[in-house]
Amino acid sequence: DNDNDGIPDSLDSDDDNDGVRDSADAFPKDSTETIDTDADGTGNNTDTDDDGDGVIDTADAFPLDKAETLDTDSDGTGNNADTDDDNDGVIDTADALPLDSTETLDTDADGIGNNTDTDDDGDGVLDTSDGYPLASIGLLLDTDSDGRPNDCDIDCQGLGMAADTDDDGDNVPDEDDGYPLIPIGILLDTDLDGIPDDCDSTCLQLGMLADTDDDGDGALDFEDPFPLDKDTKEAKNIPTSIGLIK
Numbered sequence: 001d002n003d004n005d006g007i008p009d010s011l012d013s014d015d016d017n018d019g020v021r022d023s024a025d026a027f028p029k030d031s032t033e034t035i036d037t038d039a040d041g042t043g044n045n046t047d048t049d050d051d052g053d054g055v056i057d058t059a060d061a062f063p064l065d066k067a068e069t070l071d072t073d074s075d076g077t078g079n080n081a082d083t084d085d086d087n088d089g090v091i092d093t094a095d096a097l098p099l100d101s102t103e104t105l106d107t108d109a110d111g112i113g114n115n116t117d118t119d120d121d122g123d124g125v126l127d128t129s130d131g132y133p134l135a136s137i138g139l140l141l142d143t144d145s146d147g148r149p150n151d152c153d154i155d156c157q158g159l160g161m162a163a164d165t166d167d168d169g170d171n172v173p174d175e176d177d178g179y180p181l182i183p184i185g186i187l188l189d190t191d192l193d194g195i196p197d198d199c200d201s202t203c204l205q206l207g208m209l210a211d212t213d214d215d216g217d218g219a220l221d222f223e224d225p226f227p228l229d230k231d232t233k234e235a236k237n238i239p240t241s242i243g244l245i246k
Helices: 154-158 201-205
Strands: none
Touching: none
16 A cells, blocks of 8 residues: 555555656656656656656656757747747748847858858948948958949859949049049149149159149140130139229
């Protein structure tokens, strides 16, 4: 009479008197145990890994299911069965970061999602300065480091890019720029042709020369009485009280 209830075990339907019939009790003579999920001989109350999956119960989102241990989005479906572990609306197979609900894309595969990454395409040009933040400039020449290639062949165009129209980034279009690969910087350029009005030693070292026609009117500066005024090439007649003077 295991439970001393006055009924012989042979007749008693609950030998340990734990409220669970012997036929449903994994430990019919142990009142402290009734279930042994992983059938390892240790009852669940004592066992620290009830399902025997190698993850202790306190760290296991599904301590009684050896097929599951994690439930990232706490939706009641384990990650192994869940098709969208982080519940961000993007299925795991299409999600670069399936366990992070704040990220789905990682263009440069650097392990940092695009939402957090400051250089999504990993080309060394920050997204905030990159004309094509999701298309890496790669080995293409990019004089002004704006993420736009100086020239763009068919392969480049296939990536969704186009050639930069201002290679040196000085706001003078290449087609109008006397030095399309050398930015004018803070040097004075009256006619906005990319050629500085004056060129000191530093300017010369950059490979530039002074503009010989500062106002771009077609008259060379040394022949132009108004070298900074493109609308005036000749001296004007000025009336005075005496007469006309030039």
